[in-house]
Amino acid sequence: MQKTKYINNFLDLDWTEKPYMFILGFLFVLSRIPLLNLGFGSDPDAWRIAGSAFDLHYFGIYHPSRFPGYPLPEFFNSLIINYGWLVTNAATMILSLISVYVFARILKELNIKNRGLLVVTYAFLPILWINSTITMDYMWALVFILLTWFFIIRKQYALAGLMMGLAIGSRITSLILILPFVYLILAENNEIKKIMYFFVTTCATALILFLPLYLQYALNFVSYYPTQTGMSFIWFDMTYYFGLLAILFGLILFVVSFKKLFENIIKKDETTIFLLFSISLVVLLYIGAPYEMSYLIPAVPFGLLLLSKISNRKLFGILCIFLLLNSFIYIGLSSNISPILDKGAVISDAETRAQLLNEIENITSNLNNSVIISGECFPIMCYLYEKLQKTPQIIGFGKNDYIIHWNYEKNVGYIYLASLNEVKYWQKKGYKIYYMGNSATDNTKLNYKFNLNKYNCSNAFNT
Numbered sequence: 202m203q204k205t206k207y208i209n210n211f212l213d214l215d216w217t218e219k220p221y222m223f224i225l226g227f228l229f230v231l232s233r234i235p236l237l238n239l240g241f242g243s244d245p246d247a248w249r250i251a252g253s254a255f256d257l258h259y260f261g262i263y264h265p266s267r268f269p270g271y272p273l274p275e276f277f278n279s280l281i282i283n284y285g286w287l288v289t290n291a292a293t294m295i296l297s298l299i300s301v302y303v304f305a306r307i308l309k310e311l312n313i314k315n316r317g318l319l320v321v322t323y324a325f326l327p328i329l330w331i332n333s334t335i336t337m338d339y340m341w342a343l344v345f346i347l348l349t350w351f352f353i354i355r356k357q358y359a360l361a362g363l364m365m366g367l368a369i370g371s372r373i374t375s376l377i378l379i380l381p382f383v384y385l386i387l388a389e390n391n392e393i394k395k396i397m398y399f400f401v402t403t404c405a406t407a408l409i410l411f412l413p414l415y416l417q418y419a420l421n422f423v424s425y426y427p428t429q430t431g432m433s434f435i436w437f438d439m440t441y442y443f444g445l446l447a448i449l450f451g452l453i454l455f456v457v458s459f460k461k462l463f464e465n466i467i468k469k470d471e472t473t474i475f476l477l478f479s480i481s482l483v484v485l486l487y488i489g490a491p492y493e494m495s496y497l498i499p500a501v502p503f504g505l506l507l508l509s510k511i512s513n514r515k516l517f518g519i520l521c522i523f524l525l526l527n528s529f530i531y532i533g534l535s536s537n538i539s540p541i542l543d544k545g546a547v548i549s550d551a552e553t554r555a556q557l558l559n560e561i562e563n564i565t566s567n568l569n570n571s572v573i574i575s576g577e578c579f580p581i582m583c584y585l586y587e588k589l590q591k592t593p594q595i596i597g598f599g600k601n602d603y604i605i606h607w608n609y610e611k612n613v614g615y616i617y618l619a620s621l622n623e624v625k626y627w628q629k630k631g632y633k634i635y636y637m638g639n640s641a642t643d644n645t646k647l648n649y650k651f652n653l654n655k656y657n658c659s660n661a662f663n664t
Contacts, residue, residue, distance in 0.1 A: 212518070214317030216305040229298050229324055233334050236547075237290045239554035241584075242335030244493070248580035250336050251289065254278035255587055263413055268424040270414045271338045273370040278336060289336040297333030300344035303351050304502055310354050311472060315509045315517060322505060322521040327528045327546035328442040332495055339498045341371035346378060346499055353385050358398040365399070366406020373411075377486055378499065379403065381478040388471040437533075438494040441546055444527030447520060454508065454516050461511040476507040561585070564637070564661045565608075571633045572605070572614045573661055574653065576641030582606065582615040618644055621651045624658065635661035 216225050241247040249266035256262045257279035266275055281288045301324045308316035323329065332339045345368035352361035365382065368375040379400070386395050414422040439448060465473035483500035490496070509517055529545035543549065561581060564573070575582045586606040605614040614632075618641070624634055636642055636653050638660065645653050 210317075212315050212318045212514070214320075215309060216317065216320045217302065217309055222302065222305075225301065225320070225324065226298060229301060230294070232325065232330070233294045236331075236334035236551050236554075237294065238287050239334075239551060240558050240581075241286045241289065242337055243550055243553045243557065244335065244337060244495075245577045245580045247336045248584050250275055250278060250338065251282060251286070252580060252584045252587065254282040254289070255584065258282050263417075265414060265422065269373050269422050270411065271341075271371060271373075272410045272413065273367060274336075274338045274341045286336060290334050293336060293340055294333050296344045297329065297340045300340065300347050303344065303347040307347065307351050307354060307502075308506070310351070313506065313509065315514060318518060318521055319505055319509055322524060323502060325525055325528065326501065327444075327524075328495060328498060329501060330528060330547050331442075331550045332498065337495075338371050339495050342368045342375045343498055343501075345371060346375060347502060349378075349382060350385075353382060353389075353399070356389070356395075358386065358395050359402050362399040362402025363406050365403040366410070369403070369407040370410030374486055374496075375499065376407070377482045378479055380482065381475050384478060385471065385475050388475070435491050435494075440533045441531065441549075442494050442527070444523055444531065444546075445533050447523035447527060450520050450523055451508070454512050454520055457516075458508070458511040458513070462507075465511065473507065473510060476503045476510075479503045480507065557581075560662050564635075564664065565611075565613075567664055568613055568633075568635065568661065569611045570613070570631065571635055572616065572619070572627045574619050574634065574636040574641045574645065574658070575615050575617055576637050576644050578637040578640065579615065579617040586615060618648055620649050621656070624653070624656055628657065634658040635664070637661050 214221060216222055241251045246267060250271065253264055253266040253275045256264060257275070263275075265271065277292070278289050281292060301320065304323050305316070305320045308319055313319065329340070329343075345364045348364040349361045349368060352358070352364060361382070365375070365379065368378075382399070383396055386399060411422075443451075462473065462477075466477070480500045480503050483497060483503075487496045508520065512520075527545055528547040531543040531545050531549065533541060533543070544552070557578075561578070565585065573582070583606055586608065605616045607614045614627075619627075619634075627634060634653070634657070636645070636658055642653050645651065
């Protein structure tokens with residue numbers, strides 16, 4: 202009986218009160234410290250943000266890390282990029298911790314059951330744990346989305362609009378959540394004037410942040426990349442971040458809880474409809490371009506809360522345990538991509554980042570008189586090249602990936618991809634051709650229809 206009381210107290214713990222908020226903050230930071238000094242991240246886009254920030258800081262040249270632009274994190278990181286990845290990653294960590302506290306406040310405002318468990322699961326969910334320690338824009342957008350939600354609950358609509366504009370300035374895809382937030386304002390107020398406060402402030406903030414992009418590229422910065430990924434990649438990505446046990450158990454839990462979900466919709470429960478609306482839009486957006494499982498990050502707090510509202514308490518607790526377990530232990534289906542049992546997502550990501558830094562250090566130290574086809578590692582090489590040479594990237598979207606960055610001291614050129622004619626040209630000039638892993642060979646096959654291994658090219662990671 203006493204044990205059950207302690208469990209229930211933990212499940213409903215208010216993490217916004219002292220001393221619990223300090224304990225949570227301490228554990229959060231402690232868990233992230235080992236990951237902060239492992240480069241900007243395993244995602245090449247994190248290095249693109251670093252490159253954008255570097256050029257803006259040192260040369261006063263602004264270019265987006267990639268279209269359509271992520272101006273708020275790019276501008277902010279330019280202020281601290283001279284301190285390196287330890288500080289830029291720490292900035293993401295601090296924003297992520299703020300998002301934990303905001304989520305806890307939202308749950309308190311809504312008087313949600315299981316709020317103690319929900320906050321812990323949110324704080325240590327593998328996909329958020331990993332992304333809270335890299336120089337990427339996902340957690341930037343998420344914290345402002347949660348702040349938008351919080352201020353709408355508090356009926357501070359102008360502030361909510363400001364936060365929504367900052368979310369869009371972090372990731373432009375955040376704008377899709379304007380619709381469910383407008384629904385929430387209508388459900389609580391039913392006043393067009395309140396919506397106008399929110400909408401006008403949102404648009405003004407977002408337009409100001411994207412103004413530098415518009416002045417340089419007009420509307421050409423607005424872009425869409427059609428999907429080129431397969432179901433096997435999506436499934437692997439999903440099991441990597443969430444875990445096979447959590448996915449299967451979550452599906453079962455959703456099915457057995459569907460009756461409660463349907464009842465809440467029939468009763469027009471505002472929170473349930475808002476959560477379902479938000480999740481659906483984020484998932485639809487991901488289906489349109491399923492390149493990264495991290496695109497689903499905005500749906501994480503909504504999904505956790507929705508499942509908590511409609512599920513049996515004990516079953517939801519088991520799901521949370523499976524989700525958190527995946528940080529340390531990976532359980533999947535045996536394939537040529539991954540074994541059945543392996544290290545969890547957080548441990549695996551940390552090892553990948555450390556290994557990548559070591560391998561790139563070996564490549565830059567040991568290779569001379571070479572041309573290196575970098576593939577997905579190209580943004581990493583660009584950043585290291587810029588830092589070494591103190592010269593800005595030559596920017597021209599659609600072409601910049603094919604520009605060679607040359608290390609004159611070692612007579613080594615770095616390029617994203619190369620045609621067969623280019624490979625043969627450099628070989629005739631006496632250069633040894635290297636490529637950086639499967640990314641370079643696979644992308645070469647896709648874009649230029651030839652196999653690098655058949656033309657006397659070597660894997661740089663094996664040197």
